[in-house]
Amino acid sequence: MNVLDGAIDTTATTMVWAMSAIVKNPRVMQKLQNEIRSCVGRKARVDESDITKMTYLKMVVKESIRLYPHVSFLIGRECVSHCQIGGYDILPGTKIMINSWGIGRDPRTWKESPTEFRPERFENIQFDFGGNHFEMIPFGGGRRACPGYNLAISTIEFMIASLLYSFNWNTPDGAKNEDLDMQGAGNKSIRRAKPLCLVPSKYNWQD
Numbered sequence: 001m002n003v004l005d006g007a008i009d010t011t012a013t014t015m016v017w018a019m020s021a022i023v024k025n026p027r028v029m030q031k032l033q034n035e036i037r038s039c040v041g042r043k044a045r046v047d048e049s050d051i052t053k054m055t056y057l058k059m060v061v062k063e064s065i066r067l068y069p070h071v072s073f074l075i076g077r078e079c080v081s082h083c084q085i086g087g088y089d090i091l092p093g094t095k096i097m098i099n100s101w102g103i104g105r106d107p108r109t110w111k112e113s114p115t116e117f118r119p120e121r122f123e124n125i126q127f128d129f130g131g132n133h134f135e136m137i138p139f140g141g142g143r144r145a146c147p148g149y150n151l152a153i154s155t156i157e158f159m160i161a162s163l164l165y166s167f168n169w170n171t172p173d174g175a176k177n178e179d180l181d182m183q184g185a186g187n188k189s190i191r192r193a194k195p196l197c198l199v200p201s202k203y204n205w206q207d
């Protein structure tokens with residue numbers, strides 16, 4: 001039950017944030033759709049094997065999770081032996097909360113416009129979600145890191161590729177995509193404050 005709980009809501013919410021970020025940034029959406037449609041070619045659906053060729057898609061997913069990690073505070077830790085972090089003495093028994101949201105937006109690490117959605121920043125950064133790159137740790141790290149991160153990332157990449165291959169997406173009622181509200185709600189886990197409502201229009205791959 002815990003695995004189901006930890007797997008479904010996290011993946012769905014991360015997916016909603018990723019679609020929000022993509023639609024709000026038409027330049028990114030266009031570039032991503034060009035990549036997806038050229039990798040998939042002329043057929044009705046995306047195959048899993050197409051995803052390996054989509055380098056920009058992987059950057060978009062990383063950038064979206066950097067800015068909008070669903071789990072903003074990791075599972076709390078208790079310090080077992082005296083250590084120093086950033087000049088602070090941490091005594092045994094101290095409860096530690098790790099702010100994954102803040103780490104992903106830290107201007108000391110993410111020097112170029114840290115709060116902007118710019119997937120291209122990952123062109124020059126070696127990064128995977130395994131918990132060994134502490135510049136961002138949306139799946140945690142160490143022994144209690146998320147064991148489902150590979151499944152989560154493959155699911156999200158596949159869903160985004162499929163949604164953007166088959167449809168073009170816009171905000172409803174003629175509103176500008178750029179004006180999409182990105183307000184979050186929650187503290188330990190963050191979801192959209194307002195539900196995401198988008199209008200799909202079918203892309204005809206046979207044209």
Ligand code: HEM
Pocket residue numbers: 002003006007008010011014070071074075076138139140141142143144145146147148149151152153
């Ligand atoms: C985007 C989707 C997901 C996100 C953002 C996410 C995030 C996390 C985070 C932050 C933790 C705590 C890590 C730590 O404190 O160091 C965690 C733990 C966990 N996750 Fe995920 N997760 C996702 C998907 C999944 C999936 C798909 C599964 C299973 C199929 C899963 C199973 C678990 C389990 C069992 C734990 C507890 C591990 C432990 O306490 O030893 N998660 N996840």
